[in-house]
Amino acid sequence: MTTKDLATKKLPVFDLVRCKQCGICAHFCPKDCIAFNDEGDPYLARPEACTSCRMCEYMCPDWAVCLEAPSEGQPDTEAA
């Protein structure tokens, strides 16, 4: 995956206000891309492995995950 691919690919963006840290996003990620920081907040630990399948978006009970291209929003690719 090139830098250009990462720059255009839609990646999960987490709304930490809505997130209740249930972990279901990570559970259903087929590529184990999502991890949790010390506060329990999710972040995208492996953006290069993300296939934009949207399972995190579909399964989040609080609508706290949305896939966006980097130009639309900043994906959380680092632990807070």
Added chain:
Amino acid sequence: MDRVVYMDHASTTPTDPEVVAAMLPWMSERFGNPSTVYSLGLTGAKAVQDARESIAKAINADPEEIYFTSGGTEADNWAILGSADAHGKKGRHLITSAIEHHAVLESMEYLAKRGCEVTRVPVDGGGLVDPEEVRRALRPDTVLVSIMHANNEIGTIEPIAEIGRITREAGVLFHVDAVQTAGKLPLDVEELGVDMLSISAHKFYGPKGVGLMYLRKRTRITPLLHGGGQERGRRAGTTNVPGIVGMAKALELASVRMAEDAIREAALRDRLWEGLSAGIEAIHLNGDPVRRLPGNLSVRLDGIEGESMILMLDMEGICVSSGSACTTGSLEPSHVLLALGIPAEDAHGSLRATLGRSTTAEDVDHFIKVFPPIVDRLREMSPIWCANCVCKQRN
């Protein structure tokens, strides 16, 4: 194994005992018609309003946007026929997908015979609709887009929120058949960007014979049922108080359990697929391998026919379906599998197991144990299975 192993939850589900308990008083001592003005009827009206509020909260709607129907089929028919009728002056073009439930496709077909033009957007090999295909299909005379949230046969989950953004931009009504996802996936009509949504209670441990349509405020559609003015004059018919109370209770319970049920069923589904694919050759997954409902496993097996698999599994106490339950008994291959590009001969060899709350690891292991000998027996008899030549080469 003596008990029945029920793995056809996409067809219907048993009514939860808590739901039955909630319904019973409304079938016995509180049986009044809620359209009457005496207290025996008014208590029913209050119960229906409470149910309406509870359901609205579950899907982030306003209570006045919830209209109770006899089920998902009626809601689908109403959304499609009602939209076409109300917006006929704008145009007579509708868009749907190639893999919709028959309630949607037959409604569309009914309109096509009456001069409407229907575009069925194709799906990919996993059953996914490309939102850009929907965008490309839109025309100035398009009055409705109808795409299901998840397919009943193969479980593939569609990118509804993305499609909703496209239809909103275009100013076209968007209907979603959420019959297979209500109670299983989070539903939020604002997040999904839908104008109409169909739900059916018996798919999420509620009673049969009741469902609802979510209809966004200020959306014009023509009523389907005319008569006594119930549902604010938009859907006539004596209000099914016990059914509605039961549906609200079922959705409340399903919402609480949703994440836990999804994780559990997905694990059992994966266990079932791993066991079957390890023990049987020439077995293939139907639908998207990732974007699918947690409890849905749809497979096809080379060289044998679906109905015979179902009957032999039934003899082992296992209930599954071939294609959709609605079309069991039909000799036609599934239109869903054909739309994925699967040849008709192979489409006949499909089987769908949909797991639910009662499914245990023991049930799954029983299936994994008894199915391979059934497959072997059927393939021995099959005129189109050759263990040593073509079928093996294809794999």
